[in-house]
Structure formats: C-alpha cells, structure tokens
Amino acid sequence: MNLESFPEDADIERFTELVYRHFNYDFRNYARASLRRRLARAMLQFGFARLAELEALLLETPEAFGQVLQYLTVQVSDMFRDPNFFRAFREHVVPELGTYPSPRLWVAGCATGEEVLSIAIVLREEGLLERCLIYATDISPEALRKAQLGVYALDRVAAFTENHQKTGAACSLSAYYTAAYGGVAFDRSLTKRVVFSDHSLATDHVFAEVQVVLCRNVLIYFDKTLQARALGLFTDALSRRGFLGLGSKETLAFTGHAQAYRRVVPDEPWYRRC
Amino acid sequence: MLTESAVGVGESAQAQRSRSRHSRFDALVVGGSTGGIQALNELLPPLTRELEVAVVIAVHVPARVPSLLVPIYERRCSLPVREALDKQPVSPCTIWFAPPDYHLMIERTHTFALSLDEPVNFSRPSIDVLFESAAWAYGPRVLGVILSGASRDGSQGALTLRERGGVLAVQDPACSE
Numbered sequence: 001m002n003l004e005s006f007p008e009d010a011d012i013e014r015f016t017e018l019v020y021r022h023f024n025y026d027f028r029n030y031a032r033a034s035l036r037r038r039l040a041r042a043m044l045q046f047g048f049a050r051l052a053e054l055e056a057l058l059l060e061t062p063e064a065f066g067q068v069l070q071y072l073t074v075q076v077s078d079m080f081r082d083p084n085f086f087r088a089f090r091e092h093v094v095p096e097l098g099t100y101p102s103p104r105l106w107v108a109g110c111a112t113g114e115e116v117l118s119i120a121i122v123l124r125e126e127g128l129l130e131r132c133l134i135y136a137t138d139i140s141p142e143a144l145r146k147a148q149l150g151v152y153a154l155d156r157v158a159a160f161t162e163n164h165q166k167t168g169a170a171c172s173l174s175a176y177y178t179a180a181y182g183g184v185a186f187d188r189s190l191t192k193r194v195v196f197s198d199h200s201l202a203t204d205h206v207f208a209e210v211q212v213v214l215c216r217n218v219l220i221y222f223d224k225t226l227q228a229r230a231l232g233l234f235t236d237a238l239s240r241r242g243f244l245g246l247g248s249k250e251t252l253a254f255t256g257h258a259q260a261y262r263r264v265v266p267d268e269p270w271y272r273r274c
Numbered sequence: 275m276l277t278e279s280a281v282g283v284g285e286s287a288q289a290q291r292s293r294s295r296h297s298r299f300d301a302l303v304v305g306g307s308t309g310g311i312q313a314l315n316e317l318l319p320p321l322t323r324e325l326e327v328a329v330v331i332a333v334h335v336p337a338r339v340p341s342l343l344v345p346i347y348e349r350r351c352s353l354p355v356r357e358a359l360d361k362q363p364v365s366p367c368t369i370w371f372a373p374p375d376y377h378l379m380i381e382r383t384h385t386f387a388l389s390l391d392e393p394v395n396f397s398r399p400s401i402d403v404l405f406e407s408a409a410w411a412y413g414p415r416v417l418g419v420i421l422s423g424a425s426r427d428g429s430q431g432a433l434t435l436r437e438r439g440g441v442l443a444v445q446d447p448a449c450s451e
Contacts, residue, residue, distance in 0.1 A: 009382075
C-alpha cells in the first residue's frame with residue numbers, strides 16, 4: 001500500500017466518531033498505528049482513495065458495517081499460542097483453581113475461539129472442566145459465530161497439534177476433533193461450559209466475578225487510555241488472588257495497574273491479583 | 275558498502291531547524307531477511323551514544339524459534355540491546371529488535387506498538403510495516419536502512435519513508451551473503 005492510501009489522524013478521528021455515533025462501536029481509543037493500517041486495508045479492499053468515501057458508504061449503506069467491522073478487528077488467532085504460557089497455566093494456575101467449587105474464567109476478546117478451546121482442553125485434561133464456567137466475549141458478532149461453531153481449516157491443525165504437545169499434554173490434539181465441514185470440528189462438549197456473548201471493553205462493564213481473566217494480544221490494539229480501562233475492568237472482575245493472563249509481549253509495566261498484581265512465574269505473563 | 279539513494283525532497287522549515295540540532299536523525303530503522311543478518315555485524319557494533327538515535331530493527335526470523343538476536347548483539351555492541359515491548363517508549367541510544375512473529379510499529383508519540391495482524395509479504399515482522407509507521411512517526415528525521423536479501427518486504431515501506439522526507443540507504447547486493 002502506498003502513502004496516498006493511509007488516512008491522516010484527523011480523518012481517523014472523524015471516522016471513529018461517526019462509527020461510534022451511528023453504530024455504537026467505540027474505536028476512538030484504539031492504538032493509532034495499527035488502526036491506520038487496518039483502515040488503509042479496508043479502503044484498498046473497497047477501492048476507496050480517501051477514508052471519507054468509506055464514511056459515505058456507511059452512511060448510505062449501514063448494512064456494509066458488518067463487513068467493515070471485520071477489517072477493524074482481529075479475525076484469526078491460534079490454539080495454544082506460546083505453548084509455555086499454557087504449560088504455566090496447567091502447572092501453576094489450574095492447581096489453585098481446583099480449590100474453588102465452581103471456578104469462573106473470562107476470555108476477553110476471544111475472536112474466533114481458538115483460545116477458548118485451548119483453555120477448555122487444558123481444563124478437561126486436568127479434570128476441572130466440568131466444574132468450570134467460561135465466559136467468552138468479543139465485539140465481533142461474526143467472530144463469536146465462528147467461535148461457537150468450533151470448526152477450523154485443516155491446514156492449521158499441524159501447528160495447533162505441535163503447540164498442544166508442548167504444553168505438557170499427555171494425549172494428542174486429535175482426541176478432540178473430527179474431520180468435518182471441509183476442516184476439523186472440535187468436540188462440542190468442550191464448549192458446553194462456555195457462555196459466548198458480545199461485550200466491548202471500551203463501553204461495557206464488569207458482568208461477573210471470575211477467578212481467571214485471559215486477554216491475550218488484545219491490549220496491543222488499544223491506546224494507553226483504553227488499555228487502562230480494560231485493565232480496570234479485569235481488576236474489578238477478578239476475585240482476590242485471581243489470575244490475569246496476557247499475551248507474550250504484553251506487560252503491566254507501562255500501565256497504572258502493576259501494583260495490584262504479582263508475577264506468578266518469571267517467564268510467562270501470568271499475574272495474580274494481590 | 276552502503277549507498278545512499280536520493281534524499282527526500284522539499285525539506286520543510288521545521289526539518290531545517292531540526293538539522294541544526296546535534297543529530298540529523300531521531301531514528302534509524304533497519305530491515306533485513308536472514309541473509310542480511312551478517313550486515314548487522316558491521317552496522318551495529320560501531321554505533322555510539324553520540325549519535326542520539328533510537329535504532330529499531332525488523333529481521334525475518336523463524337516464527338517459533340525464540341530470538342537469539344538480543345543476546346548475540348548485546349555482547350557485541352556498546353549500546354544497550356533490547357527487544358521492543360508493546361507501549362514501551364522508543365528510547366534513543368538503544369538498539370531495539372522486533373520480537374519474533376509480531377509486527378512492530380512506532381506510534382507518533384514515539385512508543386512501540388505490536389500487532390498480530392496477518393503477515394505482510396509473507397513476513398511478520400514485516401519491514402514494510404515498521405518503515406511505514408516510522409515514516410509517519412518521524413517524517414524527515416528517520417534514516418531507513420534496507421539490508422539486501424530482504425525479498426519484496428521493505429520496498430513499499432522504503433518508498434513511504436522517502437515520500438515523507440526520510441533518507442533511505444540500501445545495502446549493495448554485491449556485498450550480501
């Protein structure tokens with residue numbers, strides 16, 4: 001993409017204001033560099049040279065918003081991304097969770113569900129899944145729809161399998177899926193304990209007390225203000241001594257929230273609320 | 275070994291005032307593929323604090339291999355060598371590497387931003403992504419260095435960087451691995 005198709009800051013501000021007022025999605029505090037790129041890609045796909053043209057389209061044809069939304073949100077994630085993170089979950093978090101009669105977990109920004117399944121699989125392997133309740137939330141209705149289906153492309157399974165092995169699993173990932181619908185379909189019983197719901201970290205509030213919050217590689221798309229708001233929700237939602245899991249290159253260090261948590265293990269972004 | 279291509283035209287008054295400051299650039303952004311890593315051995319160790327630049331590097335390394343670049347260059351450079359974290363300030367007089375399998379960008383507020391959006395030119399980190407964000411963040415006060423062997427990734431970013439007033443240097447292919 002060349003220079004002409006990157007929108008200026010003023011264009012982005014006008015666009016996000018419009019989207020908030022007309023569609024009730026709040027992108028006003030998303031991290032600017034990645035938002036600029038995503039908007040440029042959307043403009044390219046629609047064949048627009050200026051962001052104002054995309055605005056005009058949305059005003060004339062509001063039904064197009066669903067499609068535009070897909071450019072503004074993460075569409076693909078991975079199962080067991082950073083396997084050592086899930087190994088640490090298995091070894092350090094799960095034993096503590098087991099002391100609660102009905103542990104509740106919140107996967108915030110679950111996208112198309114790969115991470116929800118990953119957590120559910122580890123919980124099943126550790127004999128805890130049946131007692132747990134998992135909330136899986138995202139702003140994208142399309143992503144939630146795919147997450148509930150639990151079907152993924154065949155060419156992704158090899159990487160998922162390798163990742164799963166590295167978490168310290170005793171069995172192969174193939175125990176959990178069958179070939180179907182041109183891809184693999186994961187065992188429906190894994191998501192029996194999952195409540196999928198749309199929820200915005202920008203505009204919505206805490207809805208339950210939970211013992212674990214997973215929010216991996218979501219905060220990177222937020223600016224500092226929105227990141228602080230999201231972390232505030234997590235801190236409020238977590239029971240004392242509850243666990244917060246972030247993405248491998250995310251940290252509480254540059255936020256105002258580091259004081260409220262202690263690191264669980266040195267090498268993985270698991271934090272425990274004081 | 276490094277040949278400087280045409281300097282960005284139409285220097286603004288602000289850029290001219292900036293040049294009277296001690297250092298011509300605030301940032302040096304570098305992009306390369308695995309074939310270009312040897313060139314880092316010549317580029318990085320001589321860099322000193324006097325230059326007052328932040329050095330930010332995106333190299334194509336295999337996704338699921340923990341990056342060894344930080345420990346390797348830490349030993350060879352007088353400047354501190356670190357891996358960029360999300361929202362970390364882009365401190366000058368430091369060499370920053372993009373973490374493996376993330377895109378690295380620089381915000382106009384001169385903090386790092388990571389992304390897991392899909393690979394660009396089959397690459398993540400992508401040199402285009404870094405260079406384009408650096409062009410927006412620094413305008414004329416960025417020097418971009420493309421190490422040869424970088425494949426297609428980097429050519430678009432190099433254009434953007436120059437169009438916004440930055441200077442581009444390209445490693446002579448005859449000297450690459």
